[in-house]
Amino acid sequence: MRLKDKVAIVTGAGGGFGEGIAKLFAEEGARVCVADIRSEHAERVAGEIGNNAVGAAGDVSTAAGIEAIVQACRDAFGDADIIVNNAGITHRNQPMLDVDEETFDKIYAVNVKAIYLMAKATVPALRAKGGGSIINVGSTAGLRPRPGLVWYNGSKGAANVISKAMALELAPDNIRVNAICPVMGETGMLEHFMGVPDTPENRARFIATIPLGRMSKPLDIARAALWLASEEADFITGIELPVDGGRCV
Numbered sequence: 111m112r113l114k115d116k117v118a119i120v121t122g123a124g125g126g127f128g129e130g131i132a133k134l135f136a137e138e139g140a141r142v143c144v145a146d147i148r149s150e151h152a153e154r155v156a157g158e159i160g161n162n163a164v165g166a167a168g169d170v171s172t173a174a175g176i177e178a179i180v181q182a183c184r185d186a187f188g189d190a191d192i193i194v195n196n197a198g199i200t201h202r203n204q205p206m207l208d209v210d211e212e213t214f215d216k217i218y219a220v221n222v223k224a225i226y227l228m229a230k231a232t233v234p235a236l237r238a239k240g241g242g243s244i245i246n247v248g249s250t251a252g253l254r255p256r257p258g259l260v261w262y263n264g265s266k267g268a269a270n271v272i273s274k275a276m277a278l279e280l281a282p283d284n285i286r287v288n289a290i291c292p293v294m295g296e297t298g299m300l301e302h303f304m305g306v307p308d309t310p311e312n313r314a315r316f317i318a319t320i321p322l323g324r325m326s327k328p329l330d331i332a333r334a335a336l337w338l339a340s341e342e343a344d345f346i347t348g349i350e351l352p353v354d355g356g357r358c359v
Contacts, residue, residue, distance in 0.1 A: 111139035112340040117187045119143045119179060119232070121170050121224070122197030124151025126297035127247060130328025131194055131335045136162045138336060143183035143190065147175070147197070170197045171219035176227040189235035192339045195225050195269075196247040203258035203305025214261050221265035225272055233285065241284030243339045246273045247331070248289040248350060254358045258305055266291075270350050277348030286347040288338045293354035295326035321356030 118135050122128040124146030132142045136159045144159070146152040149167035156165035166182035169175035183190050199220045201209045225246055236242035251259055252266035273289035280287055294303050294316060306312045317324060334353045337343050352358045 112336060112342065113192070114139035116140045116191045116339070117143075117183065117189065118192035118194065118339065119145060119183050119190045119228075120194040120196055121145045121179065121228070122247075124148050124155055126299075127292065127295065127328050127331040128194070128196040129155050130332035131196060132163065133159060134329070134332040134336055135192070135339070136160075138340075140192070140339075141187040143179065143186065145170070145179040145182075145197075170195075170224035170227065171216070173227050173230075176224070176231045180228075180231045189239065190232060191236070191239060191242045193228060193232050193236075193242070193244045194247070194335055194339075195228055195245070197224060198247060198249075198266075198299075200259065200262040200299050200303060203256075203303060205258070206260035209261055217261055217265050218268075221262075222268045222272070225269060229276065233280065233283075236285050237283045241286075243343075244273075244276065244280075244285060244287040245335050245338050246270075246287070246289045248273065248291045250291050250293045250352055250354045250357050253291055253350065253352065256303075259303065273350065274348045281347060286338075286343070288343075288347060289350045290331060290334050290338070291350050291352045291354065291358075292326045292331050293320055293352070293357040295328070295331070297328075300325075319357060320354065321359065324355060326353060326355070 123132040123144040144156040152165035156163040164186040168179040248270040249266035251263045252270040255263035277287040
């Protein structure tokens with residue numbers, strides 16, 4: 111039980127990578143706040159986990175949404191020891207000038223501003239506890255960008271760099287901050303990343319760019335998050351960890 115007696119908040123946990131992280135954390139002894147903008151999805155995942163989970167609905171791009179998530183965690187289990195900023199969105203793979211301003215603003219609000227808002231809401235409690243772990247789900251898009259995803263690439267580049275800067279500033283408080291950088295995965299955003307229908311032929315084109323020959327899966331990201339959240343990584347902070355099958359080599 112690598113997370114026994116720990117409390118974790120996982121955003122975007124109503125499906126995909128976040129669901130995988132929440133469930134593995136619970137298996138390893140954590141009490142988990144399953145946060146998602148879609149309340150029914152959050153409740154489904156929390157229900158599947160059982161007594162060690164609570165569902166929380168909230169829009170991570172707003173202070174009110176973050177506060178609702180943090181308060182739901184506090185009411186159920188107390189203040190969190192582990193924060194996983196996993197919620198994210200993208201625009202469809204397309205020429206950069208075809209992305210409208212509203213979409214651009216939403217991407218940066220969810221992928222970047224949410225990290226700021228969550229830090230404002232949780233870092234004081236982490237300091238009071240004597241430390242903790244913050245994990246931001248960045249992307250290989252912020253390390254080795256793909257064409258057609260310019261503004262998404264930029265948002266994940268920001269998440270990656272913010273993670274390193276937070277790690278430096280929060281190290282004296284024993285708060286570790288790391289970024290996980292997944293390669294394209296089998297999630298609900300796959301067609302948006304590809305910009306074409308999700309067919310075996312189109313998948314094969316993208317898989318051909320990944321040396322280990324497959325896309326990432328929720329369990330791949332969950333295992334990386336578990337390690338970073340655990341005492342096994344207590345001397346690890348400020349890294350950008352590619353979970354990418356060799357894509358960024």
